Structure formats: structure tokens, C-alpha cells
Amino acid sequence: MKKKVLATLLVAAMALGSLTACGNTSNETANTGAESTATETKTDAPAESKGGETVSIYVFGNDQEQAMYKDLFSRFEAANNCKVEAQFSIKDDYGTTITGMMTAKNLPDVFYMGPENVKAYVENGYVLDMKPVLESAGLDTSDILGGTLGAYEYKGGQYGLPHDSSVFAYAYNKDLFDAAGLAYPDPNKPYTYDEFVEVCKALTKDTDGDGEVDQWGCAFWPNLMIQPWLYSNGTSFLKDEYKTINVTDPAFVEAMDKMVALTTQYGVTPTVEQEQGTGVYQRWIDGTIGFYACGTWDIAAFMDPEVVGFGWDLCAYPTLSTGETYAWCGTVGYCVSANTKNADLATKLAYYMSASDEAMKLESGIEGGASVLIPNLVSMANEEFAQAITDGTLKYPDNYKVLFNYLNNQNGYKSRFNDETFTPNAEWLNLFFEGIDRVRSGQLSSAEYCNEVAAQMQELLDEAYENE
Amino acid sequence: MGKRNNTPQKKRMSKAAFRENCYGLAFVAPPFIGFLVFMAFPIVFAFVASLTTWNGMNNMLEHFVGFNNYIKLFTDAKFWKVLGHTVTYMIGIPIGMFLGVFIAMGMNRKIKGIRILRTMYYVPVISSLVAVAILWAFVFNYDNGLFNVIIKAITGQKGPNWLGNPFWVKVSMIIFMTWKGLGTSIILYLSGLQSIPRDYYEAAKIDGASGWTLFKNITWPLVSPVTFYLLITGMIGGFQVFVEVLVMLPKGGLNYSAATVVFYLYDKFAANKYGYASAMAFLLAIFIFIITFINFKGQDKWVKTID
Numbered sequence: 182m183k184k185k186v187l188a189t190l191l192v193a194a195m196a197l198g199s200l201t202a203c204g205n206t207s208n209e210t211a212n213t214g215a216e217s218t219a220t221e222t223k224t225d226a227p228a229e230s231k232g233g234e235t236v237s238i239y240v241f242g243n244d245q246e247q248a249m250y251k252d253l254f255s256r257f258e259a260a261n262n263c264k265v266e267a268q269f270s271i272k273d274d275y276g277t278t279i280t281g282m283m284t285a286k287n288l289p290d291v292f293y294m295g296p297e298n299v300k301a302y303v304e305n306g307y308v309l310d311m312k313p314v315l316e317s318a319g320l321d322t323s324d325i326l327g328g329t330l331g332a333y334e335y336k337g338g339q340y341g342l343p344h345d346s347s348v349f350a351y352a353y354n355k356d357l358f359d360a361a362g363l364a365y366p367d368p369n370k371p372y373t374y375d376e377f378v379e380v381c382k383a384l385t386k387d388t389d390g391d392g393e394v395d396q397w398g399c400a401f402w403p404n405l406m407i408q409p410w411l412y413s414n415g416t417s418f419l420k421d422e423y424k425t426i427n428v429t430d431p432a433f434v435e436a437m438d439k440m441v442a443l444t445t446q447y448g449v450t451p452t453v454e455q456e457q458g459t460g461v462y463q464r465w466i467d468g469t470i471g472f473y474a475c476g477t478w479d480i481a482a483f484m485d486p487e488v489v490g491f492g493w494d495l496c497a498y499p500t501l502s503t504g505e506t507y508a509w510c511g512t513v514g515y516c517v518s519a520n521t522k523n524a525d526l527a528t529k530l531a532y533y534m535s536a537s538d539e540a541m542k543l544e545s546g547i548e549g550g551a552s553v554l555i556p557n558l559v560s561m562a563n564e565e566f567a568q569a570i571t572d573g574t575l576k577y578p579d580n581y582k583v584l585f586n587y588l589n590n591q592n593g594y595k596s597r598f599n600d601e602t603f604t605p606n607a608e609w610l611n612l613f614f615e616g617i618d619r620v621r622s623g624q625l626s627s628a629e630y631c632n633e634v635a636a637q638m639q640e641l642l643d644e645a646y647e648n649e
Numbered sequence: 650m651g652k653r654n655n656t657p658q659k660k661r662m663s664k665a666a667f668r669e670n671c672y673g674l675a676f677v678a679p680p681f682i683g684f685l686v687f688m689a690f691p692i693v694f695a696f697v698a699s700l701t702t703w704n705g706m707n708n709m710l711e712h713f714v715g716f717n718n719y720i721k722l723f724t725d726a727k728f729w730k731v732l733g734h735t736v737t738y739m740i741g742i743p744i745g746m747f748l749g750v751f752i753a754m755g756m757n758r759k760i761k762g763i764r765i766l767r768t769m770y771y772v773p774v775i776s777s778l779v780a781v782a783i784l785w786a787f788v789f790n791y792d793n794g795l796f797n798v799i800i801k802a803i804t805g806q807k808g809p810n811w812l813g814n815p816f817w818v819k820v821s822m823i824i825f826m827t828w829k830g831l832g833t834s835i836i837l838y839l840s841g842l843q844s845i846p847r848d849y850y851e852a853a854k855i856d857g858a859s860g861w862t863l864f865k866n867i868t869w870p871l872v873s874p875v876t877f878y879l880l881i882t883g884m885i886g887g888f889q890v891f892v893e894v895l896v897m898l899p900k901g902g903l904n905y906s907a908a909t910v911v912f913y914l915y916d917k918f919a920a921n922k923y924g925y926a927s928a929m930a931f932l933l934a935i936f937i938f939i940i941t942f943i944n945f946k947g948q949d950k951w952v953k954t955i956d
Contacts, residue, residue, distance in 0.1 A: 280705040280921070305706045457813030458792025605704075608920040616904040648702040648712070648922070 233262040236526045237289035239282070240267075240344075240515075241275040246544075246553050253540050257533050263526060283307055286520070290527035291534075294341050294516040296332035297602045301649060302516065303335050309517040310338035314528040324558045325536050326588060329512045332598065341514035342535035345477075345544075345554040348510040348587045348596050349405065352475035352483070352578075354468060355492035357384050357396065368580045369592070371497035371506040374439055381449035384471035398449035399472040400461035401440065403621070404614045406474050408599055409498040410436045412507035418610060419600040424646070426639040428613065428631040436501055437620070437627040445623045453622040472496075477555055477584060484576040495583040497594065508587045510596040546575045555584060562588075605649045609641040699927035706921070718928035728929065730905065731913040737819050738890055738909070741827040742883040746876055748827070749834025754868070756835065757842045767835070774832035782896035785825045786812065789897075812898060815906035822907060825893060830886075834879055841872035870953040877952045881944055888937050891915065 242250060247269050254265040268289065270278055275293065282288045283305075294302055302308045315322060322330060322339070326346050333341030358365055361383050366372065372380065381398020388396050401407070411417055414436035420427040427433060444450045451464060465473040468491045475483060475495060483489045497506040515531035517524060534540050541561055546552030547569045556562045562585060569575040586594035601607040613634055620630045662670070699718055703709040722728050756767055773781060788795045789811035800808035809817045849867050858866070869876075891911040894901065901908035901916070908916075910933050917926035 284705055301704075301706055307706065454791055454810050454813055457810055458790055458794075606920045606922075608922075611916075611920075615901070618903050648704055648707075648924075 233264070234523050234526055235264045235266055236291065236521075236523060236530050237266040238268070238291040238530060239270070239279070239289040240293050241270050241272045242553075243271075245551060249543055249551075249553065250534075253534065253543060256539060257530060261526065261529065265530065288518040288520065290518055290521040290523065291515055291531050292518065293344065293513050294333075295513050295602070296341075296598060297604070297607075299333055299335050299340055301605060303338070303340055304649070306519050308340050309519045309521065309524055309528075310340060311342065311517055311528045311531065312337075312339040314525055315339060315532065318525065318529065320529070320532045320536075322532075322536065324560055326557055326559055326562075328510070328588075328590070328596075329514075329557065332512055332602070333514050333516070341516040342531050343512045343514045343557050344535060346510065346512050346557055346588055347477040347554070348508050348584055349408075349474050349476045350508050350583050350587055351409075351472060351496050351498045352493050353472050353496050354465075354470065355494060356468065357471050357491075359492075361386075365494065366496035368496055368583050368586075371593070372499040374499055374501055377499035378443070378447055378449070381443065381471060382447060385449045394448070396469045397451055397464070397471065399443065400450050400456075400464055400470045401444075402461055402474075403440075403617050407437065407440060407617075408509045409507045410440045410501060412509070412595070412597060413498065413503055413505055414439075414501035415503045417600055418613070419604070419642075423600055423603040424642070426609065426635050426642060428638065429628075429635050432502070434628045434631055437631070439501065441620055441627055444621050453618045478553075480577060481552060484578070494578045495580040497583060505593065505595050507595045507597065509599045510588060511598065511602075550574055552577075555588065559589070604642065605645040608645060609638045612638055612641060695927045695930060698924055699931050701924045702922075703924045704921040705923055709924075712924070714924070718925050719932065721925070722928055722932055727905065727913065728910070731908045731910050734819065734907065735888060735890060735909040738822055738826060739884060739887040741823040741830070742880065742887060744823070745827045745830050745834050745883070746879055749831055749879070750838045750869070750872060750876075752831070753835045753838035753842055754864075757839055767839070770835050771832035773829050778829070778892050779896050781829065782825070782893050785821075785828075786897045789821050812907075813903055815903055818898065818902050818907045822890075822893060822897075825897075826887075826890070829893075830883070837875045837879060838872055841875040842868065845871045873952045874954060877944070877948055881941060884940055884944070885937055888933060888940075 238254070240250060250267065250269070254267055257263075258265050266289075279288075279292060282292075288307065294308065299308075314320075322342070325343065329343040329346040330339075333339060333343065353366055355365065363380060363383055366380075377399075384396065384398040385394060386396045387394050408417075411433060414432050416427065416430050416432035416436060418427060418433075419425060420430075444452065451459075451461060459467075461470065461473070464470050466489060468489075483493060498508060500506050515535055517527040517531055521527045536557055538558075538561070541556040541558055542548040542565070544552075544554050545556045545561070545566055547556075547561070547565050552575055556566050566575070567581075567585075570577040570581055583594070586592045587596040590596060601610050616630065616634065619625045620627055625633070698709060700713060700715060701709050702712040702714055702718075752770065756763055756770075787793075791797060791807075791810045791813060794808075794811065796811065797808035800806065811817050811821045845867065849871075850863055853863055853867060889911055890909045894907050894909055894912045895915070898907045901912055910929065914926050914929045914933070917929065
């Protein structure tokens with residue numbers, strides 16, 4: 182009899198085990214999806230309820246950011262007598278997990294959304310228009326950086342609030358300028374292309390005399406660094422409301438030619454082969470590159486002397502035919518699930534993280550000194566944030582206003598979102614970059630290459646819109 | 650005799666037998682349910698998805714396109730390109746087999762430290778694929794990689810751009826994959842060699858057979874079951890190569906010159922083209938099935954057993 186009971190229990194346990202593996206309580210499903218793909222993903226639900234309502238949020242961030250978010254969630258809980266169920270992951274795993282949550286119809290109340298997803302998320306009914314709640318609760322968005330806030334507007338609705346506003350600015354190595362006896366770039370007067378070439382030539386050297394160049398004027402990772410050249414030449418990848426491929430535009434080809442000539446004609450960048458050996462980012466960190474791109478997210482690392490052991494500062498990208506210096510900007514924002522059971526509280530949490538003084542001060546480093554973003558609030562960025570940099574509380578390069586100039590499109594600086602921000606996917610763009618090294622290594626001219634890939638890019642773009 | 654007597658009477662199951670059957674079914678149920686939930690359902694789901702342009706967000710069934718994804722795959726030049734790369738990498742399978750059998754023959758003798766040697770050859774098999782792929786990326790590094798440092802020391806010239814050139818990247822991948830799988834080939838061939846009766850060799854030697862004749866007529870035919878197993882598993886694994894490329898060349902190499910079918914499939918998933926990617930996965934499974942079927946059909950002609 183005992184054996185039978187034991188066998189029955191064993192079978193029951195096995196059956197239960199196999200069935201519970203696909204159990205579907207809301208948190209478990211979400212966690213499984215995330216944890217199976219990311220070692221850094223973890224759930225941080227408080228052990229006991231803090232009373233009141235519960236709001237769930239799923240965001241990505243590094244350890245430093247996660248610590249800040251936890252602090253902010255605690256403050257939000259205390260102020261609103263609620264419980265915040267937070268789940269974190271790393272950036273690379275976020276997209277897959279959130280799509281899985283959508284498929285499982287198990288979205289958290291608040292989650293991240295990029296501007297590129299706004300249309301798809303809204304049209305497929307995943308996110309809520311926050312405008313009614315923002316208005317009824319008197320949550321003011323007028324001080325949020327206009328361009329960034331606008332990235333989350335769609336058909337008159339406000340579907341997201343920015344977490345950050347970032348820009349991919351330009352930086353230079355002061356030590357190399359000093360060694361070459363060159364004057365530092367003037368942030369108020371961007372170089373023309375010819376001036377830039379001359380400076381790069383002066384910075385390109387064989388420092389150890391072994392017959393091989395080992396220091397270069399500049400370096401590129403084209404996927405992220407071709408855009409300023411295109412924009413400054415008055416062109417871009419797409420035209421006609423992001424529906425038509427524009428790479429055969431003479432201005433596009435000319436801009437690409439000028440960028441490529443720095444490698445093939447002037448030899449002021451590492452060659453493609455050299456890049457294969459040691460990547461351009463590493464070469465910049467090693468101090469052998471004069472100019473390199475610097476995102477707002479890079480600042481903290483570049484200010485760390487253990488990472489960047491040379492003097493550096495920000496400057497403007499050189500200008501082409503428009504005479505305007507351009508950088509691309511980016512953002513990710515908080516949105517509220519259309520199926521949330523508590524739209525008011527979820528919207529409040531999104532607003533708190535995006536535009537409250539508390540969150541912005543902590544995340545920008547005005548409070549605490551650790552900066553992971555530039556404040557979304559224009560007044561705070563221009564006043565308290567700038568003051569913290571001036572008085573040394575915050576470590577930023579001297580020309581930090583270059584970032585503000587780009588973000589606010591002021592003082593001759595311009596920034597814009599890249600075209601793929603407005604298309605259903607970036608497959609058409611990835612195709613362009615797949616073979617760009619053939620041009621950079623001199624196998625094809627820019628015009629030949631652009632003509633070769635244009636039709637395929639258009640096909641992929643059309644397909645992306647068809648399957649939207 | 651009435652009709653009743655002609656009809657076989659259904660045996661009434663005893664209570665004990667019924668209970669035993671129930672226990673049996675209960676024991677079978679967990680793996681069966683596991684198969685249904687984790688294998689059958691995903692397969693059916695993926696097949697249905699392959700007939701749609703589902704992107705993970707839209708309604709799958711509203712985007713039904715029939716066999717369009719499959720038709721499109723046949724005209725997708727990139728698919729055939731990556732399939733070509735995948736097949737090219739399989740050059741490493743026969744290379745690995747020949748190296749494996751010769752090294753196994755060397756190890757199939759009583760020499761000092763043989764166990765350490767065997768272990769060393771097996772280490773790559775049990776090592777993390779990601780870890781060793783990262784290490785090999787260093788080995789293949791154009792500037793400071795081990796290979797190019799050695800080549801420069803010997804010839805004074807810089808070696809090839811292993812991972813940056815469309816031809817050399819394939820050579821690099823074949824070298825890496827052969828190295829990674831060599832341990833398995835050696836161990837299996839070693840067990841195959843040890844199962845060959847010694848008297849076969851002794852009889853042949855009495856007849857004056859040379860070393861090559863022994864290998865050609867005894868060793869190679871009698872390890873053919875191992876060769877067959879390695880061929881089948883090598884080809885199935887070869888069609889599924891992915892991690893090696895993703896780790897060493899996250900963008901698929903210059904002009905996608907290192908990408909494999911599964912890498913392309915992954916790219917399509919990453920672009921939220923779940924329908925198209927599912928169709929590709931199905932087509933790949935069909936290819937693998939056909940190749941395996943052909944291999945099994947052809948085995949009678951060359952696979953010998955001792956019995």
C-alpha cells in the first residue's frame with residue numbers, strides 16, 4: 182500500500198513539475214522570459230505589500246542605473262502609498278523580452294519604448310494615450326525637451342515620456358593636439374571639411390618610426406558615424422516621409438565620398454584591415470585617434486582617468502555643404518500599457534521617472550554626483566545641471582555646452598533622430614552597412630555601391646511597411 | 650452455434666490490471682505532456698507562423714500569406730549565399746574525420762602519458778563554445794593574433810586578414826570548427842579501433858599485408874560505423890552553426906561573408922520577421938532531414954560492421 186501511495190505521489194509530482202514549467206502567473210512568465218536570456222535580469226518585487234495599489238514596471242539599465250531606479254521607486258512608493266513591482270534587464274535583452282510579453286499579453290504597467298516603436302505599439306493597441314491622465318492630474322510637460330517629447334506623440338496623443346535625451350557628439354584628444362602644436366578646435370566655429378582634413382593630416386603620424394602609421398587624425402564606425410556627414414550635406418538615407426531610399430542622391434554620394442576619402446585618399450584614419458585588428462573605439466581609448474564620437478552615455482566612462490588616460494574635450498562635427506554641424510540624437514521613453522488596471526498610478530510613475538525634480542536630479546548627478554543622463558527638463562539642464570558642472574560637483578568636459586547646443590538645436594548646432602527611428606525596422610539600413618567596407622577599402626566607389634544596394638534597400642523598406 | 654459464439658468476447662480487465670495500466674499511463678504522461686507542450690506545440694506553432702507575416706505584435710492569423718514565405722526564400726539570394734557558406738564550413742567534417750582517425754590510431758597504443766594526451770584533445774569539446782570562440786577571435790586577430798605574429802616572425806610579412814577577408818574568414822571558421830570537434834572524433838574512433846579484434850591484423854600480417862593495406866582493408870572499413878555517426882551528427886550540427894559566427898563576427902563578417910543559415914534566421918527574428926524566420930527554420934529542418942535520409946539510405950554501400 183505504501184508503495185502505491187509513494188508511486189502515486191511521485192507521478193503527481195512529476196506531472197505537476199512538467200505542467201508548472203509552463204505556468205502563467207503574470208510575474209513568472211515575464212521573469213522566465215527575461216531570465217532565460219539574461220544573467221543580469223532580476224525581479225525586485227518587495228517581499229510584502231506597502232499597502233495601497235500595485236504598479237509594475239520593466240526597464241533596462243546597468244547596475245548603477247538600477248540602484249538609482251530602486252531608490253526612486255522607494256520614494257515613489259512612500260509618496261503614493263503604493264507598491265512598485267520592478268523588473269530589470271540589460272539593454273540587449275530588452276527588446277526580445279518585451280515582444281515576448283506582448284505576445285503573451287502580459288505587459289507590465291509601465292515599460293520602455295523607443296520612438297521607433299510608437300507607431301507599431303499604438304496601432305497594435307499595446308500602449309495608452311497618457312495625455313488625458315497627464316491633463317487631469319495636472320502633470321506639466323512643458324519643461325520637457327520639446328523635440329524629445331514630440332518623438333512620443335502620435336495622432337495627437339502622448340504615448341510616452343522620455344527617460345533620457347541623448348546625443349552622439351564629437352570629441353578630440355587634447356594631448357595629440359598639444360603634441361602636434363595645434364590650436365584646439367573652437368566649439369563656436371566648426372571646421373569646414375578642408376580645415377578638418379588639414380588638422381587630421383597634422384595629427385596622423387608614425388610615432389615610433391617603424392614605417393607604419395600608428396596615430397591617426399580621426400576614426401569611424403560608419404554605422405553610427407556616417408550620419409553627421411550626411412545631415413551636414415543636406416541629405417539622408419530616406420526621403421518622402423521615410424518611404425523612399427535616398428542613397429543615390431548626389432548629395433548623399435558626395436557626403437559618403439568625403440567621409441571615405443579620409444581613409445582611402447588622405448589616409449588619416451586606420452584602414453579597414455587595421456580596424457579588423459584593433460577596433461576604432463579601442464584605438465581612441467588607447468589615445469591614438471585625434472577625433473572620435475562621444476555619446477552622452479560615454480561621458481562618465483571618458484571622464485574616468487582609468488578608462489581614458491589623456492586630456493579630451495567636446496567639439497563640433499565638421500561641416501559640409503549646408504555649413505551646419507549635425508549630430509544624431511536618441512531617446513528611450515516610458516509608456517503605459519493599454520491593459521493597465523491602474524492608468525492613473527502608472528502614468529504618475531512614468532511622469533515621476535521622466536520629469537520629476539527628484540528623478541532628474543538623482544539620475545543627472547545633481548544629487549549624488551553620479552550622472553547617467555542629462556536632465557529632460559530644459560530649465561534644470563540649463564541652470565542646476567550646468568551649475569553642478571561649473572562648481573565641479575559633476576565631472577563633465579569643459580565644452581559640455583556642445584551637448585546642450587546639439588540637443589536644443591541652438592548656436593548653429595543641429596541634431597535630429599536617425600531615419601530608422603521612423604521606420605518599422607532597420608533591416609534596410611543594416612543591408613547598407615553590410616558591404617560599406619568594400620567602399621572604405623577602395624574596392625568600389627561610393628556611387629557604385631549606392632547604386633548596387635539601393636534597390637535591395639527599397640525592397641526591404643517596402644516589406645517593412647507592408648508587414649507593419 | 651449462434652452468432653454470439655463467433656464473436657471474440659471482449660476480455661474484461663481485472664481491477665488489478667486496470668490499476669496497473671493507470672500507473673503505467675501516469676508514468677508515461679509527464680514526458681508525453683512535456684513532448685506535446687515543449688516540442689509538438691512549438692513545431693505546429695512555428696509552422697503556422699511560417700505561413701504568416703507575424704512580427705510578434707500584429708495578429709498572426711490576420712497576416713496569413715500561405716506559402717509566400719517559402720516561395721520568397723527560394724528567390725532570396727541572401728538565403729542561398731548563407732546556405733553556401735554553411736555548406737562550405739562542412740569541409741571541416743572530412744578533415745576532422747581524417748585527423749581524428751589518425752590521431753586516434755596514434756593514441757591507441759600503450760605509451761606514457763597517453764591519458765593526459767587524450768584528455769588534452771578532449772578539452773575543447775567540454776569547453777564553453779562562447780569562451781573558446783572569443784579566444785580564437787584573438788588568435789585570428791589581424792594585428793596581434795597568434796597566427797599573424799608567428800607568420801610575421803617566420804616570413805617577415807603580415808599574415809592574412811583572417812576574419813576580415815571573405816575567403817580567409819571561411820578558412821578561419823573551418824579551422825576553429827575542426828579544432829572544436831576533433832576531441833569527439835578522436836574519442837569515438839579510439840573506441841572503434843579498440844573494438845577491432847587483434848587477430849584480424851595478425852592474420853593479415855601473416856599474409857604479408859603492409860601498414861597501408863591494414864589501414865585500408867581492416868581499420869577504415871571497421872571504423873566506418875563511427876565515420877557514419879560522425880558524418881550524420883557533423884552535418885546536422887553543421888547546418889546549425891550559429892554561435893561561432895555570432896561571437897567571432899557579430900555582424901556576419903564583411904559583406905555577410907561569414908554568415909550561416911541560422912545566423913541569417915536569427916537576423917530575421919531580430920528584425921521581427923518571425924514568419925519569414927520560421928519558414929527558414931522549417932526549410933532548414935527539411936534540408937537536414939533530406940541529407941540525413943540520403944546518408945542513411947547510402948550507408949549500406951560503405952558502412953561495415955564486425956558482425
